[in-house]
Amino acid sequence: MDLSVRIGTLTLQNPLIAASGCFGYGVEYADLVDLASLGGVAVKGLFLEEREGHPAPRIVETPAGMLNAIGLQGIGVRRFIAEKLPELRARQATVIVNICGTTLDEYVELARILSDADGVAALELNISCPNIKEGGITFGCSLNGTFDVVSAVRKVTRLPVVPKLTPNVTDVSSFARAAEEAGADAVSLVNTFLAMAIDVETRRPKLSNIVGGLSGPAIRPIAVRMVYECRQAITIPIIGMGGIADARDAIEFMIAGASAVQVGTASFVDPFIWPKLLDGIRSYMERHHVARVADLVGTVDTGPAAPERSGA
Amino acid sequence: MDLSVRIGTLTLQNPLIAASGCFGYGVEYADLVDLASLGGVAVKGLFLEEREGHPAPRIVETPAGMLNAIGLQGIGVRRFIAEKLPELRARQATVIVNICGTTLDEYVELARILSDADGVAALELNISCPNIKEGGITFGCSLNGTFDVVSAVRKVTRLPVVPKLTPNVTDVSSFARAAEEAGADAVSLVNTFLAMAIDVETRRPKLSNIVGGLSGPAIRPIAVRMVYECRQAITIPIIGMGGIADARDAIEFMIAGASAVQVGTASFVDPFIWPKLLDGIRSYMERHHVARVADLVGTVDTGPAAPERSGA
Amino acid sequence: MPPVDVAAEVTSNQPLSADYNVLTLAAPAIAAAAAPGQFVMVKAGLGHDPLLRRPFSVFEVLRDARGAPTGISILNKRIGASTELLYAARQGQRLACLGPLGQPFVPVDPPVEAWMVAGGVGLAPFAALGESLSGRGVRATLFYGARRAAELFYLDFFRDLGVELVLTTEDGTAGERGRITVPLERALASRALVTPGAPPMIYACGPEAMMAAAAKLAMRYHAPCFVSMERTMGCGLGGCYGCVVAVRGPHGRAHHVRSCLAGPVMAGDQILWD
Amino acid sequence: MPPVDVAAEVTSNQPLSADYNVLTLAAPAIAAAAAPGQFVMVKAGLGHDPLLRRPFSVFEVLRDARGAPTGISILNKRIGASTELLYAARQGQRLACLGPLGQPFVPVDPPVEAWMVAGGVGLAPFAALGESLSGRGVRATLFYGARRAAELFYLDFFRDLGVELVLTTEDGTAGERGRITVPLERALASRALVTPGAPPMIYACGPEAMMAAAAKLAMRYHAPCFVSMERTMGCGLGGCYGCVVAVRGPHGRAHHVRSCLAGPVMAGDQILWD
Numbered sequence A, B: 001m002d003l004s005v006r007i008g009t010l011t012l013q014n015p016l017i018a019a020s021g022c023f024g025y026g027v028e029y030a031d032l033v034d035l036a037s038l039g040g041v042a043v044k045g046l047f048l049e050e051r052e053g054h055p056a057p058r059i060v061e062t063p064a065g066m067l068n069a070i071g072l073q074g075i076g077v078r079r080f081i082a083e084k085l086p087e088l089r090a091r092q093a094t095v096i097v098n099i100c101g102t103t104l105d106e107y108v109e110l111a112r113i114l115s116d117a118d119g120v121a122a123l124e125l126n127i128s129c130p131n132i133k134e135g136g137i138t139f140g141c142s143l144n145g146t147f148d149v150v151s152a153v154r155k156v157t158r159l160p161v162v163p164k165l166t167p168n169v170t171d172v173s174s175f176a177r178a179a180e181e182a183g184a185d186a187v188s189l190v191n192t193f194l195a196m197a198i199d200v201e202t203r204r205p206k207l208s209n210i211v212g213g214l215s216g217p218a219i220r221p222i223a224v225r226m227v228y229e230c231r232q233a234i235t236i237p238i239i240g241m242g243g244i245a246d247a248r249d250a251i252e253f254m255i256a257g258a259s260a261v262q263v264g265t266a267s268f269v270d271p272f273i274w275p276k277l278l279d280g281i282r283s284y285m286e287r288h289h290v291a292r293v294a295d296l297v298g299t300v301d302t303g304p305a306a307p308e309r310s311g312a
Numbered sequence C, D: 001m002p003p004v005d006v007a008a009e010v011t012s013n014q015p016l017s018a019d020y021n022v023l024t025l026a027a028p029a030i031a032a033a034a035a036p037g038q039f040v041m042v043k044a045g046l047g048h049d050p051l052l053r054r055p056f057s058v059f060e061v062l063r064d065a066r067g068a069p070t071g072i073s074i075l076n077k078r079i080g081a082s083t084e085l086l087y088a089a090r091q092g093q094r095l096a097c098l099g100p101l102g103q104p105f106v107p108v109d110p111p112v113e114a115w116m117v118a119g120g121v122g123l124a125p126f127a128a129l130g131e132s133l134s135g136r137g138v139r140a141t142l143f144y145g146a147r148r149a150a151e152l153f154y155l156d157f158f159r160d161l162g163v164e165l166v167l168t169t170e171d172g173t174a175g176e177r178g179r180i181t182v183p184l185e186r187a188l189a190s191r192a193l194v195t196p197g198a199p200p201m202i203y204a205c206g207p208e209a210m211m212a213a214a215a216k217l218a219m220r221y222h223a224p225c226f227v228s229m230e231r232t233m234g235c236g237l238g239g240c241y242g243c244v245v246a247v248r249g250p251h252g253r254a255h256h257v258r259s260c261l262a263g264p265v266m267a268g269d270q271i272l273w274d
């Protein structure tokens, strides 16, 4: 059974990636999860510099989902390389570094620095964080911005470049196309949905940042639709995510068109989810006689069955 | 205690409206719910002509939500006026008719016909149905289209005109502004989120229409955020909806900026929800010494408390 | 009478197999009004996941010693989130239960015979129907197919009512091996030879393919046939238009009717089986 | 030892009031490793609503007749969806329980005295801490405030340990009327007069305003103070950065630390109370 997945020049041993911002810098989980057994570890979004992020409350639960407004607290790229990367390398993790900038130059500099570091497998460009104005969302909500940041980074690195798209747009597939045209090796989607919760007793927002990003099972059907749409628009691989909580959900994303998947919120609920997901995918493949996990990708059958589909 | 709500020239006795497509033509519920006790009844989306809609399966449950792709099955405006409106009038329902067209002319004709009918309180322009290409979504996803359809309908009717906005856009508040500029008396938001679910055993979409609209508690935090954004962009009333399942949720929408609210999916779970919602709002107003429900609208306090809000 | 919503206490939960159980619910008002073939909408679990209620046929109408209706039972088959919770429901727990809903089976009177055709959990409406038929003195047969012998339930119940049993299992562990529509067809054919012009009334509930086959056999042998359609339901009350079945429309065109109002029991010859 | 995740059986559910209960959970591995002040992450309910686990202090460490750890208890206060489900949990049910997590209270040894300051459900970490202190022979006092007499729990438990009790209630139905920080301040002041230079160790858990007041009093009287911070937690493992507390940073600036890793027990004088 072949579980491997190709993202540009990178081969992941399996399609399961810990989602950025949901797995710390990976090292927090080193004693709980065999990092080497994951397809990849997308570490918490990094800026060039250290950031303290937003004050608490930073998270609030909503029906089948959660809002977060962490504000990209982080140790900055240099401390990451010095303090975290060695352990990740020692644990044989496939490290995907999620990078965030305020300007195009910052993305380029981050890409340069990380390309020189040992043990980085790919760059995920966070141009979709809904929680901070500077988190690249200005790039992520404009087709030109998306194109520009991807091509600028593309020029300075040999690492696979994977822009992470926001779902908070009218037509996500046009952003996927812009990314592809700019030379991306893959796209990640979705980041969180801009959302809000209000405490009716105090009439104050439940998050210190007023708005935050919605993740978790609640968003899964929207994310699956977006993966499906993008699969039809581009030929580079898609890394799909949004609410995956079990193997069936992961397979749903792959059938919709994702070559690999990330899991975030559900790994909060069950930090030991990884081997369960892998076993579930394996037994599904056995049951359905699928030899290579890549053979599942984009196989959704929208064929006959619906004669009145166009709305008679 | 004053629960009344003004929408243009119309006064609703309270802010609770049965959401379009979730309450049939209202008559189905006449023996279960005192229709006269509702602020309004938004009937199922009507085209000029009868439509059969999509084949089953039309609905599928998702975490804390549901997808639907009904495809606007309906009896057409003339049969509605002849067969349903008299009973609604007899039951003293405040009838909001949700209208859908393929062309601008169809909206105009629907508005003309309904303006001449006795017992119609307002028109809700469905320019946001995600399930059919002709359901006005081409208008609802373009600022010009939204402006044009609202101003065309505005010219031919004295009834309050309430375009219903889609959440599947990058910046919903610009659509609210276009609607306001075109002369809308209020805006309704949100319609459902375009979404998808796949049966992994068959690899087929779970809906006959492939994609459908996500509603229910899952979407509430996104809908609340959109109401909050629109409240800052326009001065006409907002009718808010998306996942309201109890009085607290309804109040959350009002505090975010909605003058009235619609309830759809939750009324499937509990068809007897209406008096419970009203009691809950009343006791909240008592507890918080709110004399007029209108005094709650848009009172979310985003004031001090978050010094690092801009993302230090 | 309009349906009522009851916070029904679970008075017992009887497992029948690893997947099937019978829940009895205290709900006198529903029990008093329910007719065989009608259904209830049950909310399993608190919170919003699972979100919607689920439709269940009224299995038995429960009565106290004096015959007064006290509640209903449902035959539950575990296939997903809600039915899983109902399989694990505990005595004393309360479940929101709305009903009775929908169109019941159209009853017959002697000398017309009644043939009930059940596949798997499709047995659900036939306990109540069998009782009603036996009360009317109608000669009744239950054609009942399941995967294996251990999934054929309530046989003694039907025997005690005087209902004749024709059984099939997919693995041959009880009755004939194969599909239930095979003995049904045989019976129709032989009856047509023996007593032509006196077809039985056929009632069917089970997988859609089984019901389609039964309905087509009935048409072939000119027997009336009612089936209990299964559709995902949003509301059970006609509000959502989620539960439609395609039937022959006024001008020969397909027409979508809501199975929660026009059904679940519908005339088999009106349905556009695909 | 890294934390473990146990499908812990509920071995009992003891209601203490209309809002409080104590759940005992079979979880030997967690019990064996837990130190006072640590917490567990518990998943209430199946399905995705509620979605996340919730943090609960280890209330008691349960042992069998031979003293071997068998499980833990949690003191649960019903305030929302998950705590509602835990209030209603039934014996025999299983709950996913991850732990032990976080930094425990830093213990003291005689002759240092220990003063525990609890507000409401903030009592939770002090049963285990009281036991541990009493095992070390530390003289301990529990300052314990609640809304009313009926919400002061486990008093005999602490008395049996030899812990001195100072009680307050908001309505005056037991102990002094008012806030628990009032007698705390009085005690600190009088002790400073009587035995200056020998401050007690102060441990506080309760509403943030109470802990802030206790921490500030401690600073004023030069007593060491640890508080157990309460933040909404996504993961409990350092993965989400949801649970931060603002502390004095390296260059005097505010610095956010994750209370699930650096806490929940933290030095009161390091926290930037607002």
Ligand SMILES: Cc1cc2nc3c(=O)[nH]c(=O)nc-3n(C[C@H](O)[C@H](O)[C@H](O)COP(=O)(O)OP(=O)(O)OC[C@H]3O[C@@H](n4cnc5c(N)ncnc54)[C@H](O)[C@@H]3O)c2cc1C
Pocket: B061, B199, B206, C039, C050, C054, C055, C056, C057, C058, C074, C075, C076, C077, C078, C079, C080, C081, C082, C083, C084, C121, C124, C125, C229, C230, C231, C232, C233, C264
């Ligand atoms: C009128 C009527 C009467 C019924 N009576 C009974 C009864 O007496 N006993 C009983 O056990 N069941 C009965 N059913 C079926 C029952 O409603 C479904 O089994 C139940 O809704 C499944 O819920 P779930 O949450 O367990 O599964 P879900 O998690 O909702 O679904 C599990 C899987 O089954 C599929 N599925 C779910 N519901 C349906 C459906 N209605 N049709 C086709 N596929 C579906 C889903 O797509 C999914 O793949 C009846 C249905 C109807 C319409």
Ligand SMILES: Cc1cc2nc3c(=O)[nH]c(=O)nc-3n(C[C@H](O)[C@H](O)[C@H](O)COP(=O)(O)OP(=O)(O)OC[C@H]3O[C@@H](n4cnc5c(N)ncnc54)[C@H](O)[C@@H]3O)c2cc1C
Pocket: A061, A199, A206, D039, D050, D054, D055, D056, D057, D058, D074, D075, D076, D077, D078, D079, D080, D081, D082, D083, D084, D121, D124, D125, D229, D230, D231, D232, D233, D264
């Ligand atoms: C380290 C730690 C130990 C804890 N120990 C205990 C314990 O032993 N016993 C106990 O009963 N509780 C304890 N708590 C608190 C407990 O975790 C919360 O009461 C619980 O998460 C509430 O969940 P819920 O689903 O019932 O409420 P929800 O529905 O999640 O919330 C109900 C309301 O309370 C607010 N709320 C929820 N959680 C918090 C929070 N952590 N801080 C502030 N407001 C909140 C919500 O915004 C909402 O308004 C502890 C918390 C922490 C961080």
Ligand SMILES: Cc1cc2nc3c(=O)[nH]c(=O)nc-3n(C[C@H](O)[C@H](O)[C@H](O)COP(=O)(O)O)c2cc1C
Pocket: A019, A020, A021, A022, A044, A045, A046, A068, A070, A072, A098, A126, A129, A164, A190, A191, A192, A214, A215, A216, A217, A241, A242, A243, A244, A262, A263, A264, A265, A266, D234, D240, D241, D242
């Ligand atoms: C607490 C939290 C922090 C996150 N931080 C980041 C981040 O730093 N960079 C990023 O690209 N995405 C971030 N995300 C988004 C996730 O990587 C993921 O796209 C999203 O949560 C959807 O997946 P899920 O539903 O499995 O969580 C964060 C999500 C959460 C919940």
Ligand SMILES: Cc1cc2nc3c(=O)[nH]c(=O)nc-3n(C[C@H](O)[C@H](O)[C@H](O)COP(=O)(O)O)c2cc1C
Pocket: B019, B020, B021, B022, B044, B045, B046, B068, B070, B072, B098, B126, B129, B164, B190, B191, B192, B214, B215, B216, B217, B241, B242, B243, B244, B262, B263, B264, B265, B266, C234, C240, C241, C242
């Ligand atoms: C089954 C179904 C049918 C709907 N039909 C319509 C419709 O005809 N016209 C319309 O404007 N909105 C329609 N909607 C959208 C709802 O009116 C509402 O905007 C949406 O469901 C969000 O609210 P809720 O979460 O309370 O259901 C439909 C929704 C559902 C679930």
Ligand code: FES
Pocket: C232, C233, C234, C235, C236, C237, C238, C239, C240, C241, C242, C243, C244, C258, C259, C260, C261
């Ligand atoms: S289930 Fe809603 S219309 Fe039938």
Ligand code: FES
Pocket: D232, D233, D234, D235, D236, D237, D238, D239, D240, D241, D242, D243, D244, D258, D259, D260, D261
């Ligand atoms: S709870 Fe997730 S980092 Fe602390």
